[in-house]
Amino acid sequence: MDAPYSSLEALRPGIARLLARNPSPYTYSGTQTYLVGDKDAVIVVDPGPDMDEHVDAIVEAIGKRELVAISCTHTHRDHSPASRPLKERLGAPIIGCAPLSIEATGPRADASFDSDYAPDRILEDGESLRAGSVEMVAVATPGHTSNHLCYAADGALLTGDHVMGWSTTVVVPPDGDMEDYMASLEKLRQRDDQVYYPAHGPAIEKPQRLVRHMIGHRLQRERQIVNRLKAGDRSIEELVANCYPGLDERLVPAAGGSVHAHLVFLERKGMVRKSGEEWEAA
Structure with missing residues (x-):
């Protein structure tokens, strides 16, 4: 499933991805940044870590299209830091999850929070953004973090770290909450998305079946x-x-x-x- 790093790969009409070069035991082969939109305008979802190579690749992939918004699923440091250099270079607003920064009391099992994340607008559950002909809708899915959002567009769901095909999701108190996580899984089970595109790992072609398995x-x-x-x-x-x-x-x-x-x-x-x-x- 892995495209070369920094190489744009079309997944379906209206959705393409770029892979950041930040592989680890918790990010699989790296963070996947998604471009949602059409030939005229796009939204960047999970711009990823602040790495010059990756930010340059995002800018090149956008080309002459309008960048409507930079949207993050949550604020771990493998997801949101590149929102700032991308905003500085292209002038687009950061519109997505709420800010959240918590100091862990012990060693973290995953990336720490991005304390510098500063959205221009927070998306609530069910709110949408439009990039040309493509509408993207926020789906609140707290659990992995309390501010986690998924994004639905054109029959697909960009699931961030909420659902991944290669690994179970890390849920670490005090902010990670298993009760919320289970409720968010049940919320997705009742949806009819055709495919999931997670921030790490391969696409999930039978999402409801996987969600039922995860709940079990x-x-x-x-x-x-x-x-x-x-x-x-x-x-x-x-x-x-x-x-x-x-x-x-x-x-x-x-x-x-x-x-x-x-x-x-x-x-x-x-x-x-x-x-x-x-x-x-x-």
């Missing part, structure tokens, strides 16, 4: 965590070791974040409780 996977993980607590596990570290045997060490922080998010949600439901630094089944 998270519910299964809940049951596993409760069963491990009943078996005597008490810490997040023990739960990660027993729920994710053989996990790549680089991914342990992500697994710990997701386990923590599950525990917080299970506590709200009265299924587990916390005593000091330990957890137990209720």
